[in-house]
Amino acid sequence: MSTNEASELKREIGVFGGISIIGGIMIGAGIFYIGSYVLMRVGMNIGLALICWLIGGLISLMGGLCYAELGSMMPKAGGATVYLNEAYHPIVGFMSGMSSCLLAGPGSIAGLSIALIASFRTFTTISDVGLKALAVMLIVFLTVCNCYGVKKASVLQNVSMVAKLVPILLIMISALFMGNIFPDVSLSTVNEAAQSTGRSVIGMIAFAVVATLWAYDGWQNLNALAEEIKEPQRNLPLSLAIGIGGVIILYMLFNFSIFRVLPMEDIKNMIAKGDYYLGTEVARRIFGNTGAVIVVIGMILAIFGSLNGLILSGPRVYYALAKEGHFFKMFLNVHPVYKVPTNAIIAQGIVSITLVLSRNLEQLATLVVFTGMIFKLLTILSVVVFRKKYPNMERPYKVIAYPVTVIITSLVFLGLILNNLAKDPVNSILSCAVQIFAVALYMYFDRKIKKEKMNEEI
Secondary structure, three states: OOOEOOOOOOOOEOHHHHHHHHHHHHOOHHHHOHHHHHHHHOOOOHHHHHHHHHHHHHHHHHHHHHHHHHHHHOOOOOOHHHHHHHHOOHHHHHHHHHHHHHHHHHHHHHHHHHHHHHHHHHOOOOOHHHHHHHHHHHHHHHHHHHOOOHHHHHHHHHHHHHHHHHHHHHHHHHHHHHOOOOOOOOOOOHHHHHHHHOOOHHHHHHHHHHHHHHHHOOHHHHHHHHHHEOOHHHHHHHHHHHHHHHHHHHHHHHHHHHHHHOOHHHHHHHHHOOOOOHHHHHHHHHHOHHHHHHHHHHHHHHHHHHHHHHHHHOHHHHHHHHHHOOOOHHHHOEOOOOOOOHHHHHHHHHHHHHHHHHOOHHHHHHHHHHHHHHHHHHHHHHHHHHHHHOOOOOOOOOOOOOOHHHHHHHHHHHHHHHHHHHHOHHHHHHHHHHHHHHHHHHHHHHHHHHHHHHHHHO
């Protein structure tokens, strides 16, 4: 497949495409089980659980609006890498980019591919070896699809987005109207709930919000495609606001619909037995055994959409690093016909397959989370940096309620970083090892660039 270094990325993603990418990544299998963790962390208080879902959604929305300001200012491929380069130092952006290239992007792709194939174990027996082999094949298939142009990949994302919403909405709407339970959403038992968890009310809420943020994660990936979005100054903020806002509404209604069907005693018994898939039980009670099949189909489609969205957005970080000059020039190449960074797409696929073969799902999740939070925090803080550094730069969109929005969102992500470091210091430090490698690689390319400039002068 020939490439042309002089080619440019093509703007082919509209507002609906942007919304589909955000929703496709955010709405994963977590919608079916994370609600159980939120309930446990608030002492089984339904009203407080719903409030935590709202708080987590609003935090994600505030983070998305910060990214919207940055993306509308600098609509370039690479997203956070570009902003960190300009706000702090190119080495910070490079470290972020390397984390995306080696951990966050491929790690998430590897984890989702394993999770998707594992969903089929409801219908048939799949060995661990077979599971990984099928996961590799899935990554190869979607990698090839994305090599044939962002428009085709975006269409695939749109179709999977709509397809996976059908079973989710079917379960949710049926439960809302066919359920005969009126759940107690009052907060009268909050103090008792806090005592049962051994935490203060504030601590209990914070712990539960962390769980919701894992479900909401993924909104930041759209900025990596800014150079391929039509009218990015308008469509990027619009896609982020509508996409994240829509997911907030969906998550809250879906979780409320569960409480319309399942009595609290049944929920407690399920969780006590280690069965966290409350949505599956709701579907079974409404539709019988067919309901369980519907949920599994919904899970598969949800994961597929997230997986394709990550494979679509990730390679643009490779492209951005190469364009900046401190990475291999082969990743700067864009296919002359399909207008996509083919080499970067293939490289991402190779790294993802390597992680599938070498890590399990839990290890992948741990490696992805820690460094992602660090750079998300730095990216959000760069809104403040740019306001001070470039006060006169054109900002087609400005984050609302500045600087309160930035401060609140930054404090939340700082708390997540400290929490992860305390809970799993070994894997957190292991994730940081990638940053050491990134610094060494940056210094290598920096010396190479300086040497080339010196030779030119001679």
